[in-house]
Amino acid sequence: MENTPPDHSLSVGVSFGDCDPAGIVFYPNFFRWFDRCFHHFLAARAGGHAELCARLGALGVGLMDVQAQFRAPVRENCTLTLDLRVREWRGRALRLGYEGHVGDTLCVTGEEVRGLFVMREGRMAAGEMAPLRAALGL
Amino acid sequence: MENTPPDHSLSVGVSFGDCDPAGIVFYPNFFRWFDRCFHHFLAARAGGHAELCARLGALGVGLMDVQAQFRAPVRENCTLTLDLRVREWRGRALRLGYEGHVGDTLCVTGEEVRGLFVMREGRMAAGEMAPLRAALGL
Amino acid sequence: MENTPPDHSLSVGVSFGDCDPAGIVFYPNFFRWFDRCFHHFLAARAGGHAELCARLGALGVGLMDVQAQFRAPVRENCTLTLDLRVREWRGRALRLGYEGHVGDTLCVTGEEVRGLFVMREGRMAAGEMAPLRAALGL
């Protein structure tokens, strides 16, 4: 568990339909929640993804690389508290860390590497991160 | 819009990933939220679906029939307020009404008919509703 | 079960992650599959939703009303065969029927009412169906 305060936090109520026949969260849902937390962070800092993309002339702040470690099972009716930390600004990529707790138990950790996708010569390409960083005031 | 107070309400934060290439909520997600609202209601009144099923010797409080009307588009970063109303207790079925608003706008209405599924002679069948009604104190 | 031949059919392989803690398909997934079947139908007849919308100046062929009846549980590793039938062309709406079988067992039936959404005076509205009907050759 990290000691620096998170850049953003989001509470997720885990529901029956998020779980699989083994009775625990179907793992792709953790990525839906990472993504949800990131978009919540964009909404809090810069009016949301759509507004941000319009301002920056981008198609999206999309995924290049992602990983997660599942440390303890999460079940229906739990509240998962997700913490997001901006870990690194690279020239054309942003690295984000996630931690998810249920109570005091660390259940999931993960990392997303995102790019600012723009159209260049008819295809999607990763643009410079500096305008996104400025828009987020970070 | 109905005038009786709802039996349960749930706020849903609509995120980027809940929306489709047309930029509005992908419609099956409204049913995920109906189901989420119903399970939240069970948790508030009877300790949740798993505990309730254990107590009643049931497999689940599952769907027999469902419908929805989509009245106004819902987009990312909206907060959808879902109201659930118990509309009718039948012998072997429970009818539930849903209304979802974004601000003052009624965006979705719907209805679920649910049964209490039990195993009988090796197959899933709809059991009596009375024990569920008693467990919910309704 | 209906006797007229379907206008389109789609096989869906039901997987572990489509099922809930009761071990049967989480019901909103049936609507994902109705929608998938409809888009597959559009792809087969008119090059797909995106191309069709571009041609017709529309935002989408979206939902106005939907319903389903769940007749028998569907489990992981089943193959669900979905049949779509065009039931009625109205002025500003298209009514579609669905039937889903696993083997000989009718498991789900349903109906979608869809509109052709266009922008009119700054808001989404239901456009005329005739151009869609012509594009689909129906």
Added chain:
Amino acid sequence: MENTPPDHSLSVGVSFGDCDPAGIVFYPNFFRWFDRCFHHFLAARAGGHAELCARLGALGVGLMDVQAQFRAPVRENCTLTLDLRVREWRGRALRLGYEGHVGDTLCVTGEEVRGLFVMREGRMAAGEMAPLRAALGL
């Protein structure tokens, strides 16, 4: 792209509802497809997850660690061909590699580390891999 033949392959039809407002696949869906491919592999080799768990006295063959790299955008109406390769059997973990192509384009790569979850002294723990390996005939 790897040169050894895959241990299993699965074709996934990408549909409208799998995509987000940027018009490309919402990234958590790739993990739903990794999981689907793995369960398809279990069904082909050992009668499926439920039967396998019953035979091995396990709760599930669940995730411990996962990662993916998104190399090219995938859009609606594409067919994604997923290849699964068993990369390594450890004492209490199985490492699986995934590659997803649309036509000749490598769009996604990834890796899952899975354990065989069993109940031990009232909590979920990772069991020995040898019985799973034997059941799969690998």
